[in-house]
Amino acid sequence: MHISKIDLNLFTVFEAIYTEGSVTRASQQLHLTQPAISHSLNRLRQLFDDPLFVRQGHAMVSTPLARSIIEPVRSALRGLEVTLADTGKFDPALAGKxxxxxxxxxxxxxxxxxxLESVTRQAPMIDLAAIQVDRRELVSELAAGSLDVAIDMLLPLPNEIRREKISQDTTVVMARQGHPIVKGALDLDTYLKAEHILASSRRKGPGLEDFELSRLGLQRRIRLRCQHYFAACRVVSQTDLLLTMPEGYARIANQQFGNQIMPLPITMPSWDVYLYWHQNVENDPANRWLRQQVTQAFRASEQEETA
Incomplete structure (x- = not known):
């Protein structure tokens, strides 16, 4: 069937139902009535000769066919949005987004x-939402436009995801003031004699510093595994455990604890931070402006650390 015979609005409805898992929420997202959404869904079912979504309890669960076409549909819709955008008139001072x-x-x-300081000053009607997304979902979320950008370490993502290195950091070790064996300097022997905290969102597995130690035939004792560096910094302040972490965040998190911060006594690769976005918004002026703000924010943060 030629595309001229198809109502492209049906695909907007399809994407909304897939994302929301509900006809009701899809109607709210698109500001349409539920009967209008149901009518569009029936037309889609006829078009594809497939139910596309089946009801399970209160949720609309996608069929295998729906799951196979969602990414091409999302990519096409996102491309149309960018094409139709008025590229010459994005004004952050007036935009509401x-x-x-x-x-x-x-x-x-x-x-x-x-x-936020920069965005508030330049764009009083622009809001920000910072969220954590499963790395396995980054590609689909960026393609769908539900994410504008992602900020993370270097990840093995496909070429459709553009990337730019925007920051790098060194690794340091934190110990409490008055530590019985760490007194203003830290050598490798002292590092290995101490007990350690590993802060990681993963349930198991070594940290990056453990990989480097293993390459040297060395191993440290991890006494505590926790999820967040801030909690680990507090534990450091009240115990004799050491914490290995990126220097930039160490300077911020340590402000209220006053722990010692020292160089890691082995060579570690830098903590490189990348900005990611989808190729469909490469030339979108709003997304381009956001990427510029994020890059400048990292530079401002690094300058503050070294001041």
Missing amino acids: QFTLALRDVLESTVLPPL
Whole structure:
């Protein structure tokens, strides 16, 4: 069937039902009545000769066919949005919009203060939402436009996801003031004699520093595994455990604890931070402006750390 015979609005309805898992929520998202959404769904079912969604309890669950076509549909819709955008008239001072950024919690304290300061000053009607997204979902979320950008370490993502390195950081070790064996300097022997905290969102597995130690035939004792660096910094302040972490966040998280911060006594690759966006918004002026703000926010944060 030729595309001229198809109502392209049906695909907007299809994407909304898939995303929301509900005809009711899809109607709210698109500001249409439920009967209008149901009518569009019936037309889609006739078009594809497939139910596309089946009801299970209160949810609309997608069929295998629906799951196989969602990404091409999302990509096409996103491309149309960018094409139809008035590329010459994006004015952050007048625009009303919410940008959604995916980033790990360790980066929030680094980038959000300077980013929000800049956005508030330039764009009083633009809002930000910082969320954490499963890395396995980044490609589909960026393609769908439910994420505007993502900020993370270097990830093996397909070429349709553009990337730019926007920051790099060194690794440091934190110990409490008055530590019985760490007194202003830290050598490798002392590091290995101490007990350690590993802060990781993963339930098991070594940290990056453990990979480097294993390459040297060395191993450390991890006494505590926890989820967040801030909690680990507090534990450090009240115990003799050491914490290995990125320097930028260490300077921020340690402000209220006053722990010692020292270089890691082995060579570690830098913590490189990348900005990710979908190729469909490469030339979108709003997304381009957001990417510029994020990059400048990281630079401002780094300058503040070194001041």
